[in-house]
Amino acid sequence: MLRFLTAGESHGQGLVVILEGMPAGIEVNEEELSKELSRRRKGYGRGARANIEKDDFSIVSGVLNGKTTGAPICVLIPNKDYENWKGKYVPIYAPRPGHADFPGMIKYGFEDCRPIAERASARETAARVACGYFAKKLLQKEGIKIFSWVVSIGEIEANLPPIEERMSKVDVVEKLFQLAELSEVRCPNLEDSERMKKLIDQAKEKGDTLGGIFEVAVVGVPVGLGSHVHWDRRLDARLAASIMSIPGVKGVEIGLGFQLAKLFGSEAHDPIQKPKRPTNKAGGIEGGISNGEIIFIRAAMKPIPTLANPLPSIDVRNDQPCPAHVERSDVCAVGSAAVVAEAMVALVLADALLEVKGGDRW
């Protein structure tokens, strides 16, 4: 079983992640890990914090001479911003609608929302990406590769090859990913990318924020990961939970997802034929088991909750109406969320692969 735990607050000393269950013998490389972390950290619409953090890290255990040893892997990522926050306490008395502030402070019995905001912050997703890197390396050994891109920001939807092609053609997936990596919003249509950037600028000017939709495609998954026999072994359920756990994600679809509900059965399912099935509307999973096609996931991220032009809230000290708390924030982070989704998908698939293949060393 592959499992991981993260710890750390947004402006505390740093993040820690422990990944347990990784077999010995997986080659890893600090430069590659650093690249993964910067793919998540950067992006058009990210706030000033993205320039403060460098996500320097140390792998403190579980790796020797460039290979995993089978022991728990621990990675530390210090927060550079800690130096600026050390010894200071900035309370949040007006909970931000859409953040964890309001329910969190009531649940944990605090008099302000700061202790909640610190851990609810998506800063934690840096630790997940570090962890996901090791899972990606394990999957790579089996020829499994994970790709992601952004399809929409706010109302701007990119003009991309039809979804049926994005779900079923490896060359289309690879090309979209290559292009997305060139775009500051991680959208594979570079013209639409510019339109998205303008929309982000407009949102920022108005003190507003944006969300969007991203897709993740996994190529090379063998038949047989996950199982139909029990709810928590179903691969689609495990993947959906992992994506939904990313802060701000509010919707997940596998394959054609919600669109399938509108079709007749004869239109919705993928005929079975050799050597290859003609379509992949199921998105690579049937009955909770991978079926050998591309695993295809779409996810919707809500707009960032911290607004420079804030929504109404209340002052929790006296219950009087007031504007919600305002502080430095991202305007849009859909591209970063897609990178986090790659990591989460890698962790779920690596876990499912180890269930099937086992092994202490690879």
Ligand SMILES: Cc1cc2nc3c(=O)[nH]c(=O)nc-3n(C[C@H](O)[C@H](O)[C@H](O)COP(=O)(O)O)c2cc1C
């Ligand atoms: C990469 C990334 C960056 C984010 N940056 C911010 C931010 O700067 N400000 C903010 O208020 N929320 C930000 N969020 C979103 C919040 O963390 C999220 O909306 C909050 O936890 C509540 O979402 P939930 O209801 O889905 O848990 C970010 C999310 C992600 C994935």
Ligand SMILES: C=C(O[C@@H]1CC(C(=O)O)=C[C@@H](OP(=O)(O)O)[C@H]1O)C(=O)O
């Ligand atoms: C620090 C990161 O994301 C942060 C997530 C976040 C939030 O509320 O979720 C708020 C912002 O942090 P700050 O309040 O320091 O400006 C983001 O920058 C990161 O992704 O590395």
